[in-house]
Amino acid sequence: MYIFASEGLGQSPEMLSDFDDEKRRFDAANAEHLKRLAPPALGVLPLDVLRKAGLTTETRINKSTAALLQSVLERSRVLRPYIAGKLISIKIPKNFIHHDFDKVFEHKLVSLHNIVIPMGSSAEKExxxxxxxxxAQTQTIHLRPSANIGHALHEAIHKFASPGFLNIFGKFLNEGVTHYFTDLVLVEQGLLKSKAYAEELACAKNLVRICGRERVAQAYFLGSNKLAMDIVRLLNISLLDLYKLKKQGDASLCAKINKIIPN
Structure with a gap:
């Protein structure tokens, strides 16, 4: 025995047809909305946003910085293959906080990370x-009053990173890879590289030399596990050993990665 939808649900075929038509209209409107939100096609707009605005890597940030960085990342040929799907939902101006006072910035840093820094300690100097x-938990970017374009771009790129990269490889290498991509975007903008994270960046560059930029980018931005498997194979260790290296200290994994590179 067959039961028609109109019998089983108390709805006429005409009502079901109206529902289907409404759903099609909704889907079409939603697709158009997402299309409007999508970043502009590469090649449509000029690439060098920062240089045309008269800015350098060392220029101090201001109220327009967040919007400029959004444009920079939307137009980046280097990063677009990995962040295109995130550009609709991740907006740099949202929760972009440029603090007016150093003390307020420092208080926010220690409070959000739940750390204690003794007065007069080396940690206080650092x-x-x-x-x-x-x-990451609040999805906020915090910048010191004297922060420059290079600093701000570095933090903006962090916002697009997969949480898994930090969890697997640790803070030291995470900062190095973040800065590696920061420098790529700065050069793409026709600006000088940022002078920061020298040791971390050296490790990141070695990682790219060993495994390739594509592998590193897929792990950092998209959460691919292929880079971790490459490292495990190259170091002849287990995934548990990789986790232990991260726990030993931020630079422990990099010490082993750097030894792979021939002199």
Whole structure:
């Protein structure tokens, strides 16, 4: 025995047809909305946003910086293959906080990360050299009053990273890879590379030399596990050993990665 939809649900075929028509209209409107939100096609707009705005890597940030960085990342030929799907939902101006006072910036850093820094300690001295940070849990970018374009771009790129990269490879290498892509975008903009994270960046460059930029980018932005498997194979260790290396200290994994590179 067959039961027609109109019998089983108390709806006439005409009502079901109206529902289908409404759904098609909704889907079409939603597709058009997503199309409007999508980043512009590469090649449509000029690439060098920052240089045309008269900015350099060392220029201090201001109220227009977040919007400019959004344009920079939307137009980046280097990053577009990996961040295109995130550009609709991730907006740099949202939760982009340029603090007016150093003390407020430093208080926010220690409070959000739930850390204690003793007065007069080496950690307190190192704190003065931190110009920005991205807090993943609140999806906020925080920048010191004197932060520049290079600092801000570095933190903006953090916002597009897969959480898995930090979890697997640790903070040291995470910062190095973030800065590696920051420098690529700065050069793409016709600007000088940023002077920061020298040791971390050296490790990231070695990682790229060993495994290739594509592999590193897929792991960093898209959460691919292929890079981790490459490292495990190259170092002849297990995934558990990789995790232990991260726990031993931020530079422990990099020490082993750097040994792979021939002199």
């Amino acid at each position: 704190l003065k050299n931190i110009y920005g940070f991205y807090h």
